[in-house]
Amino acid sequence: MSLNRPVLALVGAVTALAAVSAVAAVTTSADGKTPSASVAERRPVQRSTLVCPQPSTSELGETHLTAFTPAGGSGGGSDGGEAEAGLLPAVSTLDNGGTDRRGEDAEPLVPLTEPGTPVVHSADSTEVPALSGTATGALAPGWTVQQTTVIPGGGGRGLLGLACSAPDTRFWFAAVSTAEERLDYVHLTNPDEAPATVDLQLYGPDGLVETESGTGITVPAHSTVPVLLSTLTPEPLEDVTLHVAARAGRIGAQVQALDEERGADWITPSAGTTGTVVIPGIPGDATEVRLTAFTPGDSDVRLSVALAGASSSFTPAGQEALQVKSGMTTSVELKDLTRGEPASLVLTPEEGTADVPVVAAVRVTRGGEDEDDAGQEIAFLPSTAPVQERATAAGSGRKDGTLFLTAPGEAAKVKVTASPGAEGGTPADRTVELEPGTTTAVDDLVPEGGDGRFALTVERVSGGPVHVARMLEQPEDGVPMFTLQALSDDRGTVAVPPAREDLSILTEDD
Structure with a gap:
C-alpha cells in the first residue's frame, strides 16, 4: 500500500497538470498573449x-x-x-x-x-x-x-x-x-x-x-x-x-x-424580462393589434405603453397604461396603433416595479379593413431581449422580407449584411444609424446577383440596446399572408473565465 501511494500521487499530479495546461490553453488569445485575469475572453462556441x-x-x-x-x-x-x-x-x-x-x-x-x-x-x-x-x-x-x-x-x-x-x-x-x-x-x-x-x-x-x-x-x-x-x-x-x-x-x-x-x-417563447419590455416590428398596415401581458412574479405591475415609430415615440390614444396583476393574464385591443408606419411596442414599468418580470406578446392582424377585403391573416410577436452582438434571420427573399430595427432608449448603430443567395451572388451590407425611440424598416438590402433564399445578419456596432424582428409576406388570392419573427442574439460566442497556472494544486498534504 505504501508502494502504491507515490504511483497514485504521480498519476494524479500528471492528470492535474494536464488539466491546468488545458485551461491555460483555452484562455490564451490567438496572438499568444494571456488576457487580463479580471476580464473573461469571448470565444466562438x-x-x-x-x-x-x-x-x-x-x-x-x-x-x-x-x-x-x-x-x-x-x-x-x-x-x-x-x-x-x-x-x-x-x-x-x-x-x-x-x-x-x-x-x-x-x-x-x-x-x-x-x-x-x-x-x-x-x-x-x-x-x-x-x-x-x-x-x-x-x-x-x-x-x-x-x-x-x-x-x-x-x-x-x-x-x-x-x-x-x-x-x-x-x-x-x-x-x-x-x-x-x-x-x-x-x-x-x-x-x-x-x-x-x-x-x-x-x-x-x-x-x-x-x-x-x-x-x-x-x-x-x-x-x-x-x-x-x-x-x-x-x-x-x-x-x-x-x-x-x-x-x-x-x-x-x-x-x-x-x-x-x-x-x-x-x-414562439416570450422573453421574461424585468425593466423595459420591447415587442419589435409591428407592420404599418396592421389593422388590429391585441396585446397580452403576464407577470409570474409576486407583485402587480403597471406598464406605460409607448410606440417607437419611424421618426419618434408616441403614446397610443386611449391606452397610456396597462395594469397587470400577478399570476393573471391581461389583454387589450390597441386600435389604430401604428398610424400607417412600422412601429414597436415599448412597455415601461412604473417606478418601484422595475424588478417585476413580465412576458408579453401581440397578435397582429392584416387585411379585413372593409367588406371588399378578401380576408385576414394573423401573426404573433413576443417580447424579446436586445441583440447583444449578432442575430441572423435566414430564408429571406428579394421581395418578401422586411427587417425591423428598434432602438427603444438610446441611439445605436448596426451593420446589416445580406448573405449570398442559395443559388449564388455576393454579399451586400449597410450601416444603419438608429435614432433613440424609433423603429427603422429595411426592405431593400439584397445580395448582388445570384438567386435563391438568403440570410440577413445584424451586428451591433455602438450605442444602446437594439431589438430586431423580421417579416416575411406572400399574398395569396387576396389574403395578405405574412409571418413575424422576433430575433434573439445568436449566442455565437461564450465567455471563457480567466485562468492561470497554479501548481500548488499538485501539492499533497500528508
Missing part, C-alpha cells in the same frame, strides 16, 4: 443544437428549410477538427425488423459545408417531420435554420414561419388561446437520448387554470408530442399564458396557433 417542430399535416402545405451560419467566426475549426451541420428526424422510425434506423440511413436535411452560404430544402409539409440536429466546429457559431410553411387554403391556411430553437427546460408563451375558433397545439420535441418529463400550466384572466392532464407528460427520446391546449381548460378562454417546464431532460417547445377565420402561425 464549439457546438450548437437546434430543434424544429413538425411543420404541418396539411396536404396543401409546402415547407422551406433554410440553414445558415454567418461568415467570419473561427468556431471550433481552429483545432483542426472537421465542421458539420445538419438536421435529422427527431422521431425514431422502425423498419419491419424492429431496428431503430434513425441516424443510420437518414440523410441529414440542409447540411452546411461552409459558413456564409445558405442551403435550402423544400418539400411537401407532410414529408417533413420534427427535426433536431447539431452544428460543430466553424459551422456552430450563429448556426440558424429557418422553417417557413405556405398553406394556400383549407384548415391552417397561412404563412407560418419560425427559427428552429435551442432546447431548454423552461418557456413562457403569451397570446395563446383555447377559444372555440382557435386550435393551439404546443409541440414538445426531445432531441436527446433519455426521455423528458414536462409540466404544462395555463394562466387565464382569473389566474392559474386547474388541470391534471397537463402534468407529467412524457416525451420519449428522439420524439415529439403535440398537445392541444383546449384539452387542458374546462371552458374556452380567449387569452391564456402558457408555462412549459421540463422537470427531467430538456425539450424544444413551440405553439402552432390555428384560427378558423384568420389563418395560422407559430407562437
